[in-house]
Amino acid sequence: MSESYVPFPDAIHWFEFSSDVPPSVVDWLLEMGSMTRRFEQHCSTVSVTPQKECFIEHHQLSKEEAEQLPMSERYWLREIVLFGDDVPWLLGRTVIPLETLTGDDQALVDLGTLPLGRYLFSGNHLSRDYIHLGQQAKYWARRSRLRLSDKPLLLTEIFLPASPVYASGDDAVKPTTEK
Numbered sequence: 058m059s060e061s062y063v064p065f066p067d068a069i070h071w072f073e074f075s076s077d078v079p080p081s082v083v084d085w086l087l088e089m090g091s092m093t094r095r096f097e098q099h100c101s102t103v104s105v106t107p108q109k110e111c112f113i114e115h116h117q118l119s120k121e122e123a124e125q126l127p128m129s130e131r132y133w134l135r136e137i138v139l140f141g142d143d144v145p146w147l148l149g150r151t152v153i154p155l156e157t158l159t160g161d162d163q164a165l166v167d168l169g170t171l172p173l174g175r176y177l178f179s180g181n182h183l184s185r186d187y188i189h190l191g192q193q194a195k196y197w198a199r200r201s202r203l204r205l206s207d208k209p210l211l212l213t214e215i216f217l218p219a220s221p222v223y224a225s226g227d228d229a230v231k232p233t234t235e236k
């Protein structure tokens with residue numbers, strides 16, 4: 058674990074309707090391809106620093122995460138900071154049930170600084186059940202349940218202020234403060 062570990066924020070407000078989110082932000086949050094690849098269109102180098110990578114037990118999941126994933130003996134947890142040209146752009150938290158870590162997908166526990174998207178989008182076995190849109194304090198967020206060969210994993214991404222998600226310049230892009 059990085060010596061400057063900052064716990065991944067858990068108080069995310071999830072919107073029921075995407076109409077609660079500015080269209081320019083929705084375009085980013087509903088990105089169906091790799092967010093890593095999309096970020097690469099806005100910088101020279103995308104890099105990832107793992108903050109925490111370990112196995113956790115069911116009781117260590119948030120209540121909401123437990124509702125999105127099947128019961129499992131253990132889950133692989135990966136929390137990262139993603140950088141665009143060395144500027145923090147995104148916090149990522151991925152939770153993977155043990156039953157998803159089969160065959161080649163066991164490689165998911167060895168990603169280290171390799172962006173998760175490089176692995177997920179390298180083959181043709183990836184699907185996405187849904188994307189939920191949300192906000193955590195002043196930051197936009199999204200949560201995806203993905204499937205590798207139909208095996209689930211849950212990915213939560215919080216977009217930091219320096220990321221291009223906020224770059225359209227008008228105030229509408231900033232999350233509203235009212236809940």
Ligand SMILES: C=C(O[C@@H]1C=C(C(=O)O)C=C[C@H]1O)C(=O)O
Pocket residue numbers: 090091092093094105135137139147149150151171172173174175177212214
């Ligand atoms: C899932 C992707 O990978 C990105 C990299 C992550 C990681 O390395 O853990 C997590 C979230 C994503 O923003 C993607 O590129 O879509």
